[in-house]
Amino acid sequence: MNKNKPKKLPPRIPEGESIQDGPEMGLDELNKQFKKRMKEYERFVKFVVKDLNLKDNSNVLEIGPGPSWISILLVKSNPSFKLVGLEISNDMIKLAKKNISDENVENNISFILGNAKDMSIFEDKSFDAIISHDSLHHWEEPIQVFNEIARVLKDDGILCIRDGRRDIGLGAKIIFQLARFFISKKMSYFWKTSIMASYTPVELQEMINLTRLKNKIEIKTDIFDIIICSPS
Numbered sequence: 054m055n056k057n058k059p060k061k062l063p064p065r066i067p068e069g070e071s072i073q074d075g076p077e078m079g080l081d082e083l084n085k086q087f088k089k090r091m092k093e094y095e096r097f098v099k100f101v102v103k104d105l106n107l108k109d110n111s112n113v114l115e116i117g118p119g120p121s122w123i124s125i126l127l128v129k130s131n132p133s134f135k136l137v138g139l140e141i142s143n144d145m146i147k148l149a150k151k152n153i154s155d156e157n158v159e160n161n162i163s164f165i166l167g168n169a170k171d172m173s174i175f176e177d178k179s180f181d182a183i184i185s186h187d188s189l190h191h192w193e194e195p196i197q198v199f200n201e202i203a204r205v206l207k208d209d210g211i212l213c214i215r216d217g218r219r220d221i222g223l224g225a226k227i228i229f230q231l232a233r234f235f236i237s238k239k240m241s242y243f244w245k246t247s248i249m250a251s252y253t254p255v256e257l258q259e260m261i262n263l264t265r266l267k268n269k270i271e272i273k274t275d276i277f278d279i280i281i282c283s284p285s
């Protein structure tokens with residue numbers, strides 16, 4: 054048997070785009086589940102601000118902000134940032150609006166209901182930065198979204214898209230199984246379905262090679278995550 058032969062991966066199981074807009078779970082409960090991920094959000098924000106060097110007064114687009122905790126943390130880290138959240142789910146925008154009001158950052162964050170595959174509402178080179186956290190595996194037409202990102206991002210703009218990966222190794226699988234003892238059944242279910250819907254680094258690189266982002270980004274990985282970002 055050839056030991057170097059790559060193991061066969063389970064096929065991707067898409068999750069669909071809008072994660073709510075239905076009575077699946079009350080919005081308050083959903084918000085609570087998201088809030089448990091605050092440490093993860095803080096790490097992402099730190100990476101964007103410090104490692105990718107997000108400048109004062111940046112005009113930032115967040116794709117799929119959900120309850121908007123990332124945008125909220127960004128603005129709290131630097132009140133000169135202005136954020137626009139492009140979100141496909143009406144329910145999520147409701148939740149996000151409540152959160153930005155509770156956190157007193159309404160003046161810095163606004164939302165647009167729409168699908169990131171069509172950003173014709175924005176002019177070319179509108180944004181200093183585009184970020185997205187845990188949303189990519191939901192996009193039904195990622196190639197179109199990547200091309201739209203390339204169009205609306207300034208030439209020297211910052212890009213940071215973080216998502217899970219489907220090709221997790223044995224170490225990550227063990228951590229996942231152990232984590233299930235400490236998180237709710239719902240969280241563990243969401244985590245598993247998002248892993249199954251996500252891509253591998255190779256699949257993403259192949260996809261990006263077909264878009265105008267080709268040669269403009271780098272892909273970083275760790276045991277659970279993939280980050281597509283501007284070269285640092």
Ligand SMILES: C[S@@+](CC[C@H](N)C(=O)[O-])C[C@H]1O[C@@H](n2cnc3c(N)ncnc32)[C@H](O)[C@@H]1O
Pocket residue numbers: 069070071072073087116117118119120121122123139140141142145167168169170185186187188191192193
């Ligand atoms: C798993 S949630 C992540 C929310 C948030 N970014 C976070 O990390 O907490 C994915 C979000 O992406 C949104 N979404 C999925 N596909 C989208 C698309 N094509 N355009 C805009 N938003 C989208 C969903 O409605 C949902 O709010």
